[in-house]
Amino acid sequence: MTRPVLRLTVHGTPGPQGSKNLNAAGAMYESSAAVKPWREAVKAVALDALHHDAAWSPLTCPVLLEMQFSMRRPKNHFGTGKNAGRLKPSAPNFPTSKPDLDKLTRSTQDALKDAGVLADDSVVAHLFARKVYVLWGDALLTPGAVIKVWRLTDLHKEESP
Structure with missing residues (x-):
């Protein structure tokens, strides 16, 4: 497979986008306070990466996105006392x-669009996403995400005889 x-690689607490709440005045706002800092973190990392590629233009071709979100484990997954810091056997994988x-x-794709990685999030034709806990398998050591973008046109060329 092509590269x-x-x-x-974005560090920070991944924030969801989509759920809205109403305030007392009737105005809508994001229910998650984490969405704005997350989108800003993704955008900053993307802009930094694109800064090193003067020929980059927002992708308009079909793309494949792969996202792995590394999430912090809740405190109740760990023991207490002499078992502090040890994962409980009942903790989910x-x-x-x-x-x-x-x-x-959704929040990550919007940030990629805002940074100029994607012309629009509608160009995402294939999406592979997963949530894992930090320090599990190939997860990050701290909360965040690893995001990979492929042009599907490049993958199609690779499959042609």
Whole structure:
């Protein structure tokens, strides 16, 4: 498989986008306070990467996005007292609590669009996303995400005889 055209490692707490709340005045706002800092972190890392590629222009071709979100484990997954810092045997292997994976991908795709990686998030034709806990397998050591972008046109050329 070809190498991705862009690989980003973003550190910070992944923030979901999509759920809205109403305030007392009737105005809508994001229910997650983490979405704005997350989008800014993704945008900053993407802009820094694109700064080193003077020929880059926002992708308008079909793209494949791969996102792996590394999430912090809740404190109740760990023992207490002499077992402090030890993972409980009952602790789940995969994060199945909020935030929702689709809402994490939504905020991340919007940040990639804002940074000029994508012309629009509608160009994403294939999306592979997963949530893992930090320090599990190939996860990051701290919360964040690894984002990879491929041009599907490049992958199609590779498959042609």
